[in-house]
Amino acid sequence: MESSGADSASGFERVLAYLRERLLDGTLKPGERLMAERELVRQLGVSRPIVREALRALHMLGIVEIRDRIGTVVKRPDASALKDFFTLALAQQADLIDDVMEARIAIECQAVRLACERATIADFEKLQRALIRIGETIDDADTGSAADFDFHRAIVLAARSPTLAMLHESMATLLAISHRNRRLLVQRFDSMKSYLVDDHKRVFDAIVKRDPDRAEVTLRRHFAIGDEYRRRAVIGEGDRADARTAQSE
Amino acid sequence: MESSGADSASGFERVLAYLRERLLDGTLKPGERLMAERELVRQLGVSRPIVREALRALHMLGIVEIRDRIGTVVKRPDASALKDFFTLALAQQADLIDDVMEARIAIECQAVRLACERATIADFEKLQRALIRIGETIDDADTGSAADFDFHRAIVLAARSPTLAMLHESMATLLAISHRNRRLLVQRFDSMKSYLVDDHKRVFDAIVKRDPDRAEVTLRRHFAIGDEYRRRAVIGEGDRADARTAQSE
């Protein structure tokens, strides 16, 4: 039953490699239905359970959608597929957040530069609306972190780069959680309120003035200061009198 | 065969839900071996193929490691498990090579900053070796582009960020081809040789001196100049006499 070509790898690996190749070389495009399971069985010389394992694996990654009694179709992958990963991974290893955060910074710093070149008036308006909302929701962790995130998302979208947007969205899923927690610190540091408002404003100004260097530096500083707040929170500092109340983090 | 509790969901979902729960509530911790497949079969009242589908799915997410003839153990997950996802996700917009390239720049510029902080002596050595190889292979497109890429990869690895490394590698897969084509231009521009050598050298120096700002600026300029060469190549320019010979790109 090893007639059809390359063995050496396990059956599962073989099926996966086959599908991966088709997906990479464009033979299989989003929306297209790939061959039936039994057909794959015939072509690759493996059993159906193995084929199903591979398809499920791809399904788990959001690459493919298995429609009961219809067939398996290639999906346009989106970040929501990573929800399971982030949920489980985070439960096992909380410090993953810092690592992913670094990737997010990478994406946004590049995005803000591109945004300086490519942002339209509509983008400016969207950014400004987000900016206003940040000021309005400064005292609420939930709506506040949402507003904050909208602003950052708007930057990435203004960069007009599908890839950057996709990557950012992927990170967003995970970071939404930590982002909200971070915002809870706002209650502990009065100075953080102006930090949140002013910093974003400065980034916005740099974008409007189409100054990539200043935009990036400002954004980078913004992240660094946020980190610094978090550090101080961990060691129990605060610039309000009731700082001790939430010390046990 | 539906004795053990909650049905309603598909068998696969049930197994996944069961395992997810164990993983989230801490019953299953990294390093621990979870029950044998056949045991899961008994406990959940599903067939073994289904159990295996679920385990493979978790394996695909990097949550679990399936060791042949040993058992399935919980892994400490890191973002590298998502390589397949990102590689395939990026492939579906691969018509936008320039766009992916921008994302790569984002990753590397962040990485080079982190590398300035975190690079070890061993990293310096690796970078230097790559640097030397770039000089040695300057006239060959294949080995030359490989050396070039090794240098850039070394930067990312020196950043010691699994997520950045994973993203970079995903893009590398897609960019390998265009990267090589780009290198063919070296035959057309004598000045590009010194560009390749000197630029990388300058980036290396900045890393060794642990100067993030200079490292990033230098790297950014490096990419920009590469782009400029490509632009000039497209319009048929060149600084060698036989520039016209390879005009049809």
Add this chain to the structure above:
DNA sequence: ATCTTGTTCTGGTAAGACCAGTACGATGAC
């Protein structure tokens, strides 16, 4: 032309079997 009815194809699942190594306890030699 439309409705009905199959047949056929799809994925979803179960059950049973075999292989090839591993782990570990029992057995043997020393």
Add this chain to the structure above:
DNA sequence: GTCATCGTACTGGTCTTACCAGAACAAGAT
């Protein structure tokens, strides 16, 4: 008693066969 050897039970990896239920589609009946 200690240590090496050997079985055996158990593990994951795979294949095979089989059945189900719903979708698709084409052919026939109305």
